[in-house]
Amino acid sequence: MIDAYDEYTHLTLDRRGFMEKLTKLAGSGAAAVAIAPLLAANSAQAAIVAEDDARVRGEDITYPGSKGEMKGYLVRPAAESGKLGAVIVIHENRGLNPHIRDVARRIALEGFVALASDFLSPLGGTPADEDKAREMFTQLAPEQTIADGLATIAYLKRIDGGNRKVGAVGFCWGGGVVNDLAVNAPDLDAAVAYYGRQPKSEDVAKIKAPLLLHYAGKDERIDAGIDAYKAALEAGGKSFTIYVYEGAQHAFNNDTSAARYDKAAADLAWGRTTAFLKEKLDG
Numbered sequence: 001m002i003d004a005y006d007e008y009t010h011l012t013l014d015r016r017g018f019m020e021k022l023t024k025l026a027g028s029g030a031a032a033v034a035i036a037p038l039l040a041a042n043s044a045q046a047a048i049v050a051e052d053d054a055r056v057r058g059e060d061i062t063y064p065g066s067k068g069e070m071k072g073y074l075v076r077p078a079a080e081s082g083k084l085g086a087v088i089v090i091h092e093n094r095g096l097n098p099h100i101r102d103v104a105r106r107i108a109l110e111g112f113v114a115l116a117s118d119f120l121s122p123l124g125g126t127p128a129d130e131d132k133a134r135e136m137f138t139q140l141a142p143e144q145t146i147a148d149g150l151a152t153i154a155y156l157k158r159i160d161g162g163n164r165k166v167g168a169v170g171f172c173w174g175g176g177v178v179n180d181l182a183v184n185a186p187d188l189d190a191a192v193a194y195y196g197r198q199p200k201s202e203d204v205a206k207i208k209a210p211l212l213l214h215y216a217g218k219d220e221r222i223d224a225g226i227d228a229y230k231a232a233l234e235a236g237g238k239s240f241t242i243y244v245y246e247g248a249q250h251a252f253n254n255d256t257s258a259a260r261y262d263k264a265a266a267d268l269a270w271g272r273t274t275a276f277l278k279e280k281l282d283g
Helices: 002-010 015-026 029-039 098-109 130-137 142-157 173-184 201-206 226-235 263-281
Strands: 056-064 069-077 084-090 113-118 162-171 190-194 211-218 240-249
Touching: 056 098, 056 142, 069 098, 069 142, 084 098, 084 142, 084 173, 084 263, 098 113, 098 162, 098 263, 113 142, 142 162, 142 173, 162 173, 162 263, 173 190, 173 201, 190 263, 201 226, 211 226, 211 263, 226 240, 240 263
Parallel strands: 084 113, 084 162, 162 190, 190 211, 211 240
Antiparallel strands: 056 069, 069 113
16 A cells, blocks of 8 residues: 555556555555545644744745745754754655654754755745645756755855755655755765665766665665665765665655654654764764
8 A cells, every 4th residue: 555655656656546556455445535644644743843842943935046036944943052054954745845844843953054945946836735746846857956956055055153064854855856966066065865766876976975875674666776876885985874774664754644654763763864964064
């Protein structure tokens, strides 16, 4: 069932085809209707760090992209007064939704300036409807996405209160973008990709940033690229660490998806992520 949902959200299966497949797997239409919300993300799920949490200060902003304005959600820790490292938070293929905003607040609580960028900005920004958001990703030109990522790094390099060090954390689609930025941004200081598509092996030589790569043990589609990526990183003498969380599903960090969220894997990966970012971006 999770594989069918992955095919629907990432590959060629449309919603009608997904529900037909889920009905066969579940045994009835009623069971499929009951199961589908457990596989999908639930935007009503309570945030780990509330939007009005006094420990952080968040605001919606616009900033210069590669060809026009980019939208984003910028969060700072309320109590910090020194210069901080900055982190780009790159969303899944649902866009800048409440879950990713929550992740940005979590990162700010760790002592960073966090910017959750809306990479659907060139198309008007993330809509409320998840299905519409997923459709919009098919209209994005990869070259513009990379260019907008480079513009985001440049913006954070000079942001007030920043220490000119910038890292990137991305999930699913955003994990792939983090890998692309590592290839294309020699001034990126740290890159963390959660279950993200790997870059072409011939491009790995361009990577300068240290990498932290999280993968789910039950993620056949993405995991198929691990060995080639690892071999290219080793051949190029790159700084990287790979973790595979056995038994975890793709999107295991997303606590709004009841069927795929794995708290043990998510907590372990989060601890590793924040320690890595502090090592690379502090000071």
